[in-house]
Amino acid sequence: MHTLLPTAIVGSLPKPPWLAEPETLWSPWKLQGDALVEGKQDALRIAVQEQRQRGIHIVSDGEQTRQHFVTTFIEHLSGVDFEQRETVRIRNRYDASVPTVVGAVSREKSVFVDDAKFLRQQTDQPIKWALPGPMTMIDTLYDRHYKSREKLAWEFATILNQEARELEAAGVDIIQFDEPAFNVFFDDVQDWGIAALERAAEGLRAETVVHICYGYGIQANTDWKKTLGSEWRQYEKSFPLLQRSTIDIISLESHHSHVPIDLIELIRGKKVMLGAIDVASDTIETPDEVADTLRKALEFVDADKLIPSTNCGMAPLPRAVAFEKLSALTAGADIVRDELSAAYSL
Known part of the structure; x- marks a missing residue:
């Protein structure tokens, strides 16, 4: 990854309307059996093509083969009963009916490795794959077996870690762990959250990312953000801990959020995947707006450590909007890259 300011997307892209209901989270599949397998691969191919066409450097699958960023992984594990459901509070924000942990959790076989191999065949660019983080996984379940958040997280x-090692062997260059729960459970983050995350990333040669967002796509998340005041300082709790962790890249929301940009100083030395595209709005950023967000961040992160990206996933957006936002991200990064190379050549 030798390009200065290589661009990336955090997670999802909208799925094609023939595969799943557009602009909907948890959207049910419209195909079944072999047609679904083929449809998912076709959608993944389109996602790769759109990213490449629009100048994205680090290519991902756009999460085309999964319904949800957490549960699709959990569905493949044993020890979790999806028929037995309980209502729990998710991220202290809203109630949801969730599956129950009824026995020891284990992974009988790989979950995403075949999809990752397929992604690897589509491009020679660096590829990134996202997995849910341990703390966010336990937050979407009712635990009847371990009766300890920490034990289940471990x-x-x-x-x-088993899955990540197999993804690496399949040719994945960057492995991302999604931990929105890090913005909520500050004591747990400090006591065991970072350690559990490091355990998930243990022994990997692939670069590792932790993505911490504020949530989007549902009313409960929007309402919660309204209670956070004019400055969102949640990152202040986790960033100093992450700065000392083994994780290589920290991914955060920035554009149109109320996150004070100087908080990035707290992760000085790490690579920063900076959200320069708002995923909660259909308004397409101008290249200048993107460039402006990146320039502000460059006061607190060295240019060779900045990865311009989206704030979060884009599944609920109209497809045309999401793809145009990718073009804006590229164009904005191009502006700043040109400014930097002009400054270097002086």
Whole structure:
């Protein structure tokens, strides 16, 4: 990855309307059996083509083969009963009916490795794959077996590490762990959250990312953000801990959020995947707006460590909007890259 300011997307892209209901989270599949397998691969191919065409450097699958960023992984594990459901509070924000942990959790076989191999065949560019982080996984379940958030998190961390090692062997260059729960459970983050995350990433040669967002796509998340005041300082709790962790890249929301940009100083030395595209709005950023967000960040992160990206996933957006936002991200990064090379050549 030798390009200055290589661009990336955090996670999802909208799925084609023939595969799943557009602009909907958890959208049910419209195909079944072999047609679904083929349809997912076709959608993944389109996602790769759109990213490449629009100048994205680090290519991902756009999460075309999964319904949800957490549960699709959990569905493949044993020890979790999806028929037995309980209502729990998710991220202290809203109630949801979730599956129950009824026994020891384990992974009988790889979950995403075949999809990752397929992604690897589509491009020679660096590829990134996202997995749910241990703390966010336990937050979407009712635990009847371990009766300890920490114990269950460690079990998940071990399982995630098995999956991550196989993804690396399949040719994945960057492995991302999604941990929105890091913006909520500050004591847990400090006590065992970072350690569990490091366990999930243990022994990997691939670069590792932790993505911490504020959530989007549902009313409960929007309402919660309204209570956070004019400055969102949640990152202040996790960033100093992550700065000392073994994780290589920290991914955060920036554009149109209320995150004070100087908080990035707290992760000085790490690579920063900076959200320069708002995923909660259909308005397409101008290249200048993107460039402006990146320039502000460059006061607190060295240019060779900045990865311009989206704030979060884009599944609920109209497809045309999401793809145009990718073009804006590229164009904005191009502006700043040109400015930097002009400055270097002086």
